[in-house]
Amino acid sequence: MLKIMTPGPTEVPENVLDALSVPSTNPDLDVAFVESYRRLCIRISHLLHTDNETLILGGEGILGLEAAAASLTEPGDRVLVIDNGEYGAGYADFVKIYGGEPVLYSVDRRNEIDTAALEDFLEKDHDFKYASVVHGDTPSGVLNNIAEICPLLKRYGILSVVDAVSTTFGEPIDVDQSQIDILCGGSQKVISAPPGLAFVVISEAAKKAMHSRKTPVASFYASLPAFDGYYEAKWFPYTMPINDIHGLDAAIKNIENDPDILKRHQTIGEASRKAVAAAGLQLHLESGYSNTVTVFDVPEGVTAAQILNTMRSDHNIMLAGSFGHLAGKVIRIGHMGNNCRADKMSAVFKALDATFRRLGVELKCSMQEVFEQNI
Numbered sequence: 280m281l282k283i284m285t286p287g288p289t290e291v292p293e294n295v296l297d298a299l300s301v302p303s304t305n306p307d308l309d310v311a312f313v314e315s316y317r318r319l320c321i322r323i324s325h326l327l328h329t330d331n332e333t334l335i336l337g338g339e340g341i342l343g344l345e346a347a348a349a350s351l352t353e354p355g356d357r358v359l360v361i362d363n364g365e366y367g368a369g370y371a372d373f374v375k376i377y378g379g380e381p382v383l384y385s386v387d388r389r390n391e392i393d394t395a396a397l398e399d400f401l402e403k404d405h406d407f408k409y410a411s412v413v414h415g416d417t418p419s420g421v422l423n424n425i426a427e428i429c430p431l432l433k434r435y436g437i438l439s440v441v442d443a444v445s446t447t448f449g450e451p452i453d454v455d456q457s458q459i460d461i462l463c464g465g466s467q468k469v470i471s472a473p474p475g476l477a478f479v480v481i482s483e484a485a486k487k488a489m490h491s492r493k494t495p496v497a498s499f500y501a502s503l504p505a506f507d508g509y510y511e512a513k514w515f516p517y518t519m520p521i522n523d524i525h526g527l528d529a530a531i532k533n534i535e536n537d538p539d540i541l542k543r544h545q546t547i548g549e550a551s552r553k554a555v556a557a558a559g560l561q562l563h564l565e566s567g568y569s570n571t572v573t574v575f576d577v578p579e580g581v582t583a584a585q586i587l588n589t590m591r592s593d594h595n596i597m598l599a600g601s602f603g604h605l606a607g608k609v610i611r612i613g614h615m616g617n618n619c620r621a622d623k624m625s626a627v628f629k630a631l632d633a634t635f636r637r638l639g640v641e642l643k644c645s646m647q648e649v650f651e652q653n654i
């Protein structure tokens with residue numbers, strides 16, 4: 280069977296697949312479903328070290344990002360869009376759609392955000408309702424230090440929207456300590472459930488901002504205030520995808536039962552980067568490496584498509600290229616969630632060794648050997 284080693288969607292474990300197919304009731308009428316939805320939300324909040332309210336939304340990860348923009352942005356609002364990657368820059372589109380005025384803070388895309396430089400910028404201009412920042416910008420794999428950035432924004436009275444779709448539960452996140460106002464996550468990355476669900480974790484300050492709007496939220500499906508009082512009323516704004524939520528419940532249970540998950544991501548992330556570098560390939564980034572994905576530049580003499588096709592046809596392994604400014608330039612190995620396992624990654628490096636041999640790219644050593652030595 281084809282092994283999906285991409286940076287999301289990830290391979291879904293058997294017990295999550297089983298949970299998806301459990302016969303379900305009508306979620307609009309079943310009070311027990313409302314209870315289990317809310318309990319799952321609370322469990323997600325607790326895994327992220329906060330009592331802030333989590334809402335699970337019936338849509339792919341993008342819906343959480345859009346819901347944050349729809350719910351916070353009013354016409355004319357200035358929004359700081361922190362951009363050192365594709366998703367970083369992309370947030371400006373959501374801001375514009377909802378009538379806001381995005382102000383891009385665009386910096387070098389091979390490095391994590393330099394908090395001191397951001398502070399210099401904010402000193403001169405900090406009249407923003409909120410700022411968006413990506414925790415792990417998956418197309419390049421760059422990881423930003425939200426534990427520094429969000430408290431800095433807070434000091435200037437700026438709310439934060441954090442895109443943590445690809446990092447939630449694969450990188451340490453403490454919502455309270457980092458003072459994150461809206462954290463956005465998705466089901467198909469580290470969580471290892473199928474694509475189709477988003478969740479947002481909302482601070483009291485963010486709720487206050489939503490409730491003191493002068494204009495109504497210009498969306499229904501992407502409105503977070505539309506969930507106000509759902510638990511008391513036992514009423515959701517739309518029919519919840521109950522089977523997907525059963526699947527998410529099982530996936531979250533897997534994470535609760537896996538106390539070493541963060542350590543494992545760190546070990547495998549570090550061992551993967553060592554393997555790539557030792558072989559003489561170029562890691563794409565200079566700093567800010569996410570432990571959920573390893574990204575290296577396509578070496579001279581071959582194309583990304585040749586590498587990806589050979590991995591698929593000879594080894595049944597699907598890796599990913601990238602998109603936007605990185606299309607055709609890099610290869611990405613996803614090692615998140617259920618794919619963050621030494622045996623799976625060892626097989627990936629074995630196959631990459633053979634792929635480069637076949638394509639005539641000389642490596643300085645076996646990536647599989649270096650990987651094995653470092654785990």
Ligand SMILES: *Cc1c(COP(=O)(O)O)cnc(C)c1O
Nearest residue numbers: 340341366415416417442444445
């Ligand atoms: C995966 C991901 C999303 C969700 O986007 P899709 O590409 O549609 O899955 C959002 N933000 C980041 C950083 C992601 O990695």
